[in-house]
Amino acid sequence: MxxxxxxxxxxxxxxxxxxxxxxxxxxxxxxxxxxxxxxxxxxxxxxxxxxxxxxxxxxxxxxxxxxxxxxxxxxxxxxxxxxxxxxxxxxxxxxxxxxxxxxxxxxxxxxxxxxxxxxxxxxxxxxVPNIIVVNNALPVKDVAALIAYAKTRPGQLNFGSTGNGSSMHLAGELFMRETGSRLVHVPYNAPGLATTNLIANDIQMMFQLVPGIVGQVKGGNVRALAVMSASRSPALPDVPTLAELGYPKLLSSxxxxxxxxxxxxxxxxxxxxxxxxxxxxxxxxxxxxxxxxxxxxxxxxxxxxxxxxxxxxxxxxxxxxxxxxxx
Structure with a gap:
């Protein structure tokens, strides 16, 4: 071929x-x-x-x-x-x-x-940037707290994606590489199911793309911690970027x-x-x-x-x- x-x-x-x-x-x-x-x-x-x-x-x-x-x-x-x-x-x-x-x-x-x-x-x-979102029950309010929580619980936090090698998967791999944390990747065939499982706490976090999660963030069903870009998303202007939080290498979109x-x-x-x-x-x-x-x-x-x-x-x-x- x-x-x-x-x-x-x-x-x-x-x-x-x-x-x-x-x-x-x-x-x-x-x-x-x-x-x-x-x-x-x-x-x-x-x-x-x-x-x-x-x-x-x-x-x-x-x-x-x-x-x-x-x-x-x-x-x-x-x-x-x-x-x-x-x-x-x-x-x-x-x-x-x-x-x-x-x-x-x-x-x-x-x-x-x-x-x-x-x-x-x-x-x-x-x-379209990825955004870090977590289940509301996870006791973290910002990225620094998430990193600290994950590093003291290696292999205990699951993150969902739309499949092996997808943007959400690679964003999670980048996060682990740059923060020294160890998460468990859970691939899904459909982003909707991954989001449903995030809300239900079957998985604890996602590195979703903004359009796929903005409604759930605005509805209070999940917590947004940071956008993985150099500038804020117009769809979620109150959510900080990882660059402004001091993680300039954690960019994914x-x-x-x-x-x-x-x-x-x-x-x-x-x-x-x-x-x-x-x-x-x-x-x-x-x-x-x-x-x-x-x-x-x-x-x-x-x-x-x-x-x-x-x-x-x-x-x-x-x-x-x-x-x-x-x-």
Missing amino acids: RRLFLNTVLGAAAAVGLFSPALAESWPAAGKTMQIIVPAPGGGGTGDTIARLLAEQLTTRLKMPVVIDNRGGANGNIGAVAAAGATPDGYRLLFSWAGTLAVNPSLYRHLPFDPRRDFEPIALVAD TWFALLAPKNTPPAILDRLNTEVNAVLAMPEFKKRLADLGAVPMGGSRQLLADHLSAETTKWGRIVSEAKIQSD
């Missing part, structure tokens, strides 16, 4: 030289439609929702239909492979996130694509980005970067992201490339040290 995929990519790379200059000048062409592959099922997940909000605005700005093509499966790998093998003409892109792009290269021994080699960066779009197949003409990539940044600057778009618990990102194409490289190294180390594998 790897050889077939590489042949596809190499064939596309050879072909791009035949049409890229003219394409860059005339892009987008009248009557064309852009497809954005989202490597997850449709149905209202945070990534799918953000991708659709972005597609809606790009449709207006580019004056062509921009549609979402959901390609779920294999933790995002199926959709990523489909996008990497697409013709690099700016009409088929990938909207993906930290797990598929920065974690999977270490999580899977035989990954059929390389996020940094097989794609061109366009722009970071949004960031699911970030979302737009990419194109390798060898897409630079002029098209630059135009897309400009348009995405313009969308992210719109007050109404910022408000819609905030309602989801997401923070707008943006910036240059190089910023995304650097961010992907740093995140791949960071989470690769965590995956290796915790001996996590998915195949």
